[in-house]
Amino acid sequence: MAPEAIETPRSVGTSADIWSLGAMMYHLLTGDYPFGQGLNAVPKIINAVLPQPPAFLFSNPQFSPLAAELIQIARECMTKNPRNRPTADQLVDKFSNLCYSVAVRARGTVEDFLFNAYGYISSENGRVFFHKECVYGVMPKVGENVLFSCYNGGGAPRALPVVKLR
Template sequence: MIGPHRQGDVIGGRYEITEFIGQGGMQYVYKATDLVMLRDVALKTPKNSSATKRFKRSAVVAAKVNHHNVAKTLDYIRDGDNRYLIEEYVAGADLQVALLTNNSFIDPYLAARIFHYLAKGLAAAHHANVVHRDLKPTNIMIGGGYSLTDIKITDFGIAKMADEELIDAAEGGDSTLTTSQTAVGALPYMAPEAIERPREVGPSADVWSIGAMIFQLVTGQLPFGSGLKAVMRILRDPPSAIPVFVLNNPQFSPLANDLLNIANACMNKDPGARPTADDLVMSCGQLCYARSTRVEGVIGEFNYQAWGYINSNRQRVFFHKSSVYGPKPIVDGSRVLFSSYAGGGADRAHPVVIVDN
């Protein structure tokens, strides 16, 4: 295994390591079994021993947040010279892996649902006076893939660590915005004040990050790009132009337009002019989106460049081209993700998104 532990190691006499999950800029993450409560947990430990004091402070702060769209902080322990944060385990993958592996975008219905849940989790954190500071797709856990059985914001438990590293990078300390691993990942979602006045960052910077993520999910593009070029664009430019496919289909354009208007409000250069997380919860509550299960299928027939059928492990489902979101051509054999509803003769698919094969 990568990091300081192997499968079978027992931490604090209670948490048995079962597998290595991954690592971020500041921590190793393992799946472990709580031998007392007999449940799976996420066990996190800092890479840098000098960060242990900040790790504890972050854990104490994160424990204040209790919401079903936030991964719960369960425990903090010291075992020898090492420190460990125990967090609720979410079976699934981060948003980047779960939803953006096959395509760079998702349909507006799915994006609206994600936006609503993230806003609720963020509002709960801000009510507890906790700012995440490092919101990005890799810090959002998704259970159930495109069917979204779980959506949880993670890593409030390292908020203080991320905050101090990002301040150091923005002020040109031991690392910079383009050399710090944490800063490089955060930069495409970073508010202007986090770059110019990093010690003044507050809840509105989290709102900016949520807006940047929603822009990316709907359009398939980062609103200001990535890397060093993104810095000046974040500070002075509007978000990138909207791809034609996002608004040219009347089946999707009203909701996509609503989402982009909210996302753009979140990315106002003036922190005081942005909506609050509570405002986002209210705005998202007015959006119309479905909770239907998403399944995978293959286009088996497409007739007259207008309509056809999708073959799935369930049944043959009818679709019309107006229900397809995205710029990819519709051809026989295309792999798709879709929801289906009862119809006359055959069920009908909507929405349909063609995915990379």
């Protein structure tokens, strides 16, 4: 809930939706709620105590630049003063400048993981190679489900990025 929705609920406008978008983005990127949950979150929201993102977002150089840009946008959306938040049109411009893959995503199961470096994913489209450097977030274990995009890898199809599913 945006700070103004807590402090002055009768004056809530569309900028509260922008705040909510930032909070949802943060949650989707990190797996954590930006200010915690329940009543414990209220003082942090009102005091605009923005969270530090988890280190895993920036630990992989393949994903770090995009993660940094997305976290920055989320933080701008969660600015306490509604007049200082980006507008919907400004967000469209910011998102259109991001560099990300629009490749089709597939679901699969980690089949094996060898030498703590690479492995294969079983999917309905066959066996797909992945490297640990292509994993975003927590490294999946054998038997766990993942979401990935598949590219021609010059021999075996290659998964990038790979995201562990809960």
